[in-house]
Amino acid sequence: MSVEPEVPIVQVEEVRENPVLYKIISSDNHxxxxxxxxxKLSKTLWDLITNLGLTAENALDNPIPVENVNGxxxxxxxxxxxxxxxxxxxPEYTNYIREFVLPEWDRQLLSIDNEExxxxxxxxxxxxxxxxxxxxxxxxxxxAKDKTPEELRIIYGIPTDAEDDALxxxxxxxxxxxx
Amino acid sequence: MFYLYSVxxxxxxxxxxxxQSLHSIFIQNFDQLLISANSNLILDDLLxxxxxxxxxxxxxxxCKELNRFLKLWMRNKANRRLxxxxxxxxxxxxxxxxxxxxxxxxxxxxxxxxxxxxxFSNFVNDAVCVKDGFDIIxxxxxxxxxxxxxxxxxxxVWNHNxxxxxxxxxxxxxxxxPIFIPTMNPTFPLLNLPEKPLQIALQNMEPLYxxxxxxxxxxxxVLVKSLKIQIRKTNIHIREEISFSIWKLxxxxxxxxxLTNANDAYISNELEExxxxxTRAWVDDxxxxxxxxxxxxxxxxxxxxxxxxxxxxxxxKLFFQWNPENLNLENLHQxxxxxxxxxxxxxxxxxxxxxxxxxxxxxxxxxxxFEISENFQKILLQNFEIVILTARQPPASIDLDxxxxxxxxxxxLHRLIVTNKTLNRFLKxxxxxxxxxxxxxxxxxxxxxxxxxxxxFRGVVCSYAAEDRELEFKDYMENLENPERTTVAxxxxxxxxxxGTTATIKLEDGQLRMNVxxx
Numbered sequence: 001m002s003v004e005p006e007v008p009i010v011q012v013e014e015v016r017e018n019p020v021l022y023k024i025i026s027s028d029n030h031x032x033x034x035x036x037x038x039x040k041l042s043k044t045l046w047d048l049i050t051n052l053g054l055t056a057e058n059a060l061d062n063p064i065p066v067e068n069v070n071g072x073x074x075x076x077x078x079x080x081x082x083x084x085x086x087x088x089x090x091p092e093y094t095n096y097i098r099e100f101v102l103p104e105w106d107r108q109l110l111s112i113d114n115e116e117x118x119x120x121x122x123x124x125x126x127x128x129x130x131x132x133x134x135x136x137x138x139x140x141x142x143x144a145k146d147k148t149p150e151e152l153r154i155i156y157g158i159p160t161d162a163e164d165d166a167l168x169x170x171x172x173x174x175x176x177x178x179x
Numbered sequence: 180m181f182y183l184y185s186v187x188x189x190x191x192x193x194x195x196x197x198x199q200s201l202h203s204i205f206i207q208n209f210d211q212l213l214i215s216a217n218s219n220l221i222l223d224d225l226l227x228x229x230x231x232x233x234x235x236x237x238x239x240x241x242c243k244e245l246n247r248f249l250k251l252w253m254r255n256k257a258n259r260r261l262x263x264x265x266x267x268x269x270x271x272x273x274x275x276x277x278x279x280x281x282x283x284x285x286x287x288x289x290x291x292x293x294x295x296x297x298x299f300s301n302f303v304n305d306a307v308c309v310k311d312g313f314d315i316i317x318x319x320x321x322x323x324x325x326x327x328x329x330x331x332x333x334x335x336v337w338n339h340n341x342x343x344x345x346x347x348x349x350x351x352x353x354x355x356x357p358i359f360i361p362t363m364n365p366t367f368p369l370l371n372l373p374e375k376p377l378q379i380a381l382q383n384m385e386p387l388y389x390x391x392x393x394x395x396x397x398x399x400x401v402l403v404k405s406l407k408i409q410i411r412k413t414n415i416h417i418r419e420e421i422s423f424s425i426w427k428l429x430x431x432x433x434x435x436x437x438l439t440n441a442n443d444a445y446i447s448n449e450l451e452e453x454x455x456x457x458t459r460a461w462v463d464d465x466x467x468x469x470x471x472x473x474x475x476x477x478x479x480x481x482x483x484x485x486x487x488x489x490x491x492x493x494x495x496k497l498f499f500q501w502n503p504e505n506l507n508l509e510n511l512h513q514x515x516x517x518x519x520x521x522x523x524x525x526x527x528x529x530x531x532x533x534x535x536x537x538x539x540x541x542x543x544x545x546x547x548x549f550e551i552s553e554n555f556q557k558i559l560l561q562n563f564e565i566v567i568l569t570a571r572q573p574p575a576s577i578d579l580d581x582x583x584x585x586x587x588x589x590x591x592l593h594r595l596i597v598t599n600k601t602l603n604r605f606l607k608x609x610x611x612x613x614x615x616x617x618x619x620x621x622x623x624x625x626x627x628x629x630x631x632x633x634x635x636f637r638g639v640v641c642s643y644a645a646e647d648r649e650l651e652f653k654d655y656m657e658n659l660e661n662p663e664r665t666t667v668a669x670x671x672x673x674x675x676x677x678x679g680t681t682a683t684i685k686l687e688d689g690q691l692r693m694n695v696x697x698x
Contacts, residue, residue: 096383114367121376134383137376140367141383148469149391156369158395 020056022049023063024078030071031063038081043128069123076120080109080132090131102138110139205229208260222247231262238266242276245332249281249325253317264334272327278313282457283325284468287311290324309335316455316470370398381406387458393488394473404488413486414496415515417506437481451477451510479514486516496520497539502527508538519658520544526571529554536561543659549575549595559584564659569593574625579604582614589619589655597622599634602691606639609682610675617695619655624689632686641673641684650683652694667694 020036024045040046045064054062066074083105093099110117117136124132143155152158159167205212205228212230214220220235222244240248251257290309312326312335322337372380381389386408393403437456456471473480486492497518502525521542523532529552536545536558545558546567559566559581566587568577576596582605602622609617624630646669653662670683681696 097385118368121372125373125376133376133379137379137383140380143367144384144388149394149471152392153395154365155367157366158370158399161396164396164398
């Protein structure tokens with residue numbers, strides 16, 4: 001597989017000792033370079049790399065297209081993965097609130113607009129990056145702090161029962177797929 | 180009699196007046212009423228006053244009277260027109276008394292109250308900045324801020340015309356504390372997340388906010404319920420208000436308290452009326468306090484909601500910590516459902532205790548003060564699994580007949596007088612077959628009282644176990660389900676005549692512990 005990049009390659013931070021590098025192309029054709037240790041944080045990408053049989057020799061010649069993730073989100077994801085590539089494996093939390101603290105660097109990285117955060121979570125979910133998912137979800141959970149129920153309704157856009165019912169009715173009234 | 184129909188503003192100076200005449204003035208709909216001089220105004224005067232703005236100078240109203248006024252105002256039963264009340268030179272301000280039994284919130288934020296020109300024509304467009312205060316909410320959602328500053332006590336009723344936030348020009352939100360400032364994109368579409376991130380996001384909220392979320396819709400309720408929040412206990416406390424507390428099984432053993440605002444429930448039996456919920460919980464080493472409201476939610480609805488979301492079938496403990504003479508127990512039972520344990524921690528009459536016990540018949544554990552009476556005997560006849568009796572002051576003696584009446588699994592006597600002779604006879608009766616259900620008896624004598632081992636075991640067939648013998652028994656101190664284990668070293672063994680069942684007794688000064696061996 002060989003795709004010519006249409007935009008300049010986004011360089012990642014320097015990595016240790018002769019890293020194996022891979023190229024990823026976002027849905028809007030931005031090209032990212034990511035180290036092997038970093039890309040392993042994404043289960044989806046690593047499975048893909050393994051299945052495609054990419055090696056140190058041919059990796060840079062075979063960029064991986066990721067059609068569900070745009071360049072903006074991919075940039076954040078690459079930054080995150082490079083930052084955390086040597087971290088210990090993420091434990092399975094039984095109590096998120098008590099068992100992990102969101103590091104300041106990551107809090108800064110995730111200080112983005114709600115719509116961007118939502119899209120980033122969808123991308124993270126698709127790429128199956130557990131640590132980033134946990135961190136994003138902590139940002140969402142923190143939005144609830146010091147809020148009353150009615151404020152939570154606004155923050156999280158929770159419909160009332162009546163609104164849910166109306167939505168359900170309109171969905172059931174609308175014609176189904178033809179054919 | 181005064182008739183002042185065309186007068187909008189009345190400034191009146193009073194000395195000694197006929198109270199009835201005053202009432203005929205106060206009841207008229209002035210825009211502004213200023214009452215000066217050292218008049219002995221009482222609560223009734225304030226209650227009949229129907230003006231938009233009232234200024235009392237040198238008021239003699241007590242904090243208790245103001246407390247009553249606020250309670251009636253919150254229930255829409257006092258001056259619904261009121262927009263502003265000021266008590267000048269009020270030196271008696273006592274937060275605790277004024278807000279006793281009222282759900283209020285201390286707010287240390289700058290709020291601006293626009294004094295309408297019709298009320299303060301001398302100060303057109305004047306606005307008052309209130310830097311702190313106490314907020315209360317009327318049952319229709321109207322908020323009042325009470326502010327005390329240099330001996331002036333002011334009451335501001337919020338409405339769309341008279342209140343605004345100067346600093347942010349936020350949309351007016353009359354029903355909630357203005358602590359949330361919407362950003363450009365305030366909404367995060369939580370429920371649109373795929374299932375996995377949604378679950379993780381919910382688990383990344385403090386439990387208090389998970390519960391808050393559960394109150395918003397049927398959908399969020401199901402979601403929060405699916406989190407299977409682990410809690411240790413659910414308790415109801417009957418004080419001047421009804422409070423609902425949850426002990427969460429967690430590293431921090433955090434507690435959450437939910438207080439209803441059914442303040443006058445016992446007087447008017449309004450348990451079935453909608454109420455606010457004041458929530459207090461340990462979050463990040465702080466105790467944030469919120470007022471939650473849900474359209475039409477009564478005490479019963481709140482309790483059932485929490486039980487349902489927390490996957491609990493009933494309340495664990497019901498505490499009576501106040502004298503609820505006027506509380507309708509039938510209504511209470513309907514509101515909170517069955518309970519597992521009853522703890523009567525207020526010195527109620529035996530008759531009242533009997534009524535309580537009869538209304539909560541599914542309870543397995545009873546803890547109360549001991550007294551000698553016919554009703555008390557009737558209470559003990561209800562088959563509780565665990566009975567905990569505590570002495571009033573001065574401590575009374577429990578007699579043999581009463582001891583033989585209690586056929587519970589665990590009997591715990593705290594600071595009651597149990598004579599050596601009574602205990603001796605009780606042991607002999609047990610050996611002969613009395614109290615067949617008992618597995619555990621513990622006695623703690625009043626201070627400075629001790630048992631005499633010789634007298635307690637006089638004529639009792641018993642054997643002394645080796646001091647290094649260790650036996651493990653179920654500990655029935657708290658509950659029967661999943662009892663913890665306790666180890667007893669040594670002791671004195673006695674044995675039932677017919678069944679051969681053995682019990683081990685440990686006697687130390689003023690304490691006795693008897694454990695029956697499992698068959």
